[in-house]
Amino acid sequence: MPRHLLRPLPRIAAVLLPLAALACTGASAEKPKSASSAPPVKYSRDPFPSTYRPYPGVPTLVQHVTIYDGEGGRIEDGSVLFADGKIVEVGQTVSAPQGATIIDGTGKWVTPGVIDVHSHLGDYPSPGVQALSDGNEATAPATPEVWAEHSVWPQDPGFSRALANGGVTTLQILPGSANLFGGRSVTLKNVYARTAQGMKFPGAPYGLKMACGENPKRVYGSKGKEPSTRMGNIAVDRQTWTKAQAYSRKWAKYEKDGGDAPDRDIGMDTLRGVLDGEILVHNHCYRADEMANVIDMAKEFGYKVNTFHHAVESYKIADLLKANGICSAVWADWHGFKMESYDGIPENLAILHNQGACAMIHSDDQNGIQRLNQEVAKALSAGRHAGFTIPDEVAWTWLSIAPARALGIADRTGSLKPGKMADVVLWNGNPLSVYTRPQMVWVDGALLYDAANPKLRPVSDFELGQPGEGDVK
Template sequence: MGGTVLTATGQRIENGMVLIRDGRIERVGPAAEPPAGYEVVDARGRWVTPGVIDAHSHMGVYPSPGVQAHSDGNEITDPNTAQVWAEHSVWPQDPNFNLARAGGVTTVHILPGSANLFGGRGVTLRNVPARTTQAMKFPGAPYTLKMACGENPKRVYGGRNRSPSTRMGNVAGYRAAWINAADYGRKWDAYRRKSEDGEKADPPKRDLQLDTLLGVLKGDILVQNHCYRADEMAQMIDVADEFGYRITSFHHTTEGYKIADVLAKRDICAATWANWWGGKLEQFDGIEANAALVHAAGGCAIIHSDDPDLIQRLNQEAAEALAAGRDAGLQISEAEAIGWITANPAKALGVLKETGTLEPGKRADVVLWDKNPFSVYARAERVWIDGGVAYDRHDPAFQAKSDFEIGLGGLR
């Protein structure tokens, strides 16, 4: 109570209060005398935001220590591996989950890597210490499908005289897969019609790869598309239109600013960084103001990590993008920009009704910062997930260690 509250709905409340009851947000507004029986946290001089959400992480599937025995994020065996699910590789003991929580991260979206045209299903997790991946899964969150454009798939397969070896080979691979998925769907529809009419019919043989693709065509699985260049994003939109599915987010989106109006019109989120550029040619035109320009065009801008270190500092990455946008003359407030790491990723992951903003009825995923979260000096002091303290910088009892770390301690 008494802190500066950024709700991620565009609202900034000085001397505000967030009331939590039974794991949900009960009230948000100016500070007032709380009802009897509530613990009061003094937030004067501090800032309060929704829990940070990372829309693109490989924690658990590329855990620490980064050795081959733990490298489970890329099924590099075929350009189409839509049949694999990231959750089947997640290692809950990855120490990076705890480090991310210390950076205010309460929800993470774990994706397979980008070696393939279709990398497999992604999964959204609550960033809570747990023994199993099942215990971390975000209840009711839709599955996602990781797709990849550009250099990665053509580099991985082209060197082996296999398709794809060019960008046109990439697109041919997408289209062939969607044709097969549509045909698979028609076979299941025909079977169901016959069954409903009382006719004898055998169901088609279940295909795990096509199950995932068909889920996209039905709108049940959300497409998260690794794509850097503006022209390739436009190509992927054409493919989506041809087969009747929608792209929820482009990831990395280095050239999102070049087609910011198109992304806004199509309601496709742009998940990006502020300063990752030049690592390969398709990254070359990256600019720090990318997210700010997408936002200014009315689009859904997201700052993501794709990195176990950056996930601990997503607030700083958002601050860089905000500063660059302001230097470019864009008038964007901190109350708006906080949505780049909270509300917008929640939207892209299909969980905005549950988290991502400080609004009554939503899960009480809350971060108390010791300073303005857009300051390079800001640190998360306390983190609540579902209303329970998940991290406290000043209390070792709320600084979880993984079983792996405890085991290392025993060897010293």
């Protein structure tokens, strides 16, 4: 087919498919509430609310498959039924309702959609040029006022690659790690949309990206500014949290006693949301000693660290992390690329799991997000060589229910349980094999990728090239 005929399809789809979904579901704009019925002001409130609407799907039964349910369960020769965007039934004897699409998955596997808790897609999109580099507001060590969603470019081809190659259905977009306080994160459904609001996971809590270690001290120390040391990192953190506590007290007094409202500070609003437990802290941190320092600081100021990211030395303090209910989002085998990653080991994830600590895989990479199933396979293999007996279906929790819990959305996705979102992947073989790829991917029960259907195989404008460059075979 001529290349110029193919090129507009992804961009057209991004515009027309959401409109079709609205037409099919009969969605309409919500009527504004009166002032008297408005809910109380919360500092994690969203003035840029999600406009996400599920694409229309059809009742579907996938049968004769091996099922990993996402919470450690395994079913041989099983079936998954979903309809109206939700999981209906999972088991070995499941009947299809009249008119349902029935898919024979003999020899294949079904899992929940992969969830990546650490991504920069949309904020550092492809092509990777300076004009599109919008993930780090590296102008001050504390920038809690910025929100990652305001840099998300929905046309980033990385989204469709993650869907088609990696089975990723949900992902958290974080600011970068140049700053001690990087700003708010946003959780997205991996769907085609014209706006970031059209991708936002409805009702997902916001996160606050924080960072410790080499990055902040290098970025600002090189500018002759504080912090330039690890002790400077903690000092700036503590000064900022002290201001946040004072800000929170002023607003609490106003909300209780009335009077003149304090001046709004957008960054402090975010930190107050953390202090109130409404916004989840996701902290970039490599070394065990620094994680321990951050845990102490969190106790000092009355907030909770939700997840340490990268966390290559988490295995050294697995007991401390477990005792404090803190998750670790880690790589399978990235280590040694800078000093603070020197003690990273491939057994990290397995050790954390064996110690009963919350742990998961993550990407932090536009290519790695396309093969997180393989990253889990590597971590699982390293653990088994170290003597840890972890079944395949249990290891899949590192891709599903664990990151869902870290994002505060485990009640809605992350496993194949009745009533949850039908975020489902049919793999063409064992999903822990390097040779396996997604065959079909559903988001909220809508089929968004089908390896056998060219119309459901997304390709970006950049990969198709320019008009007149020849035919696509």
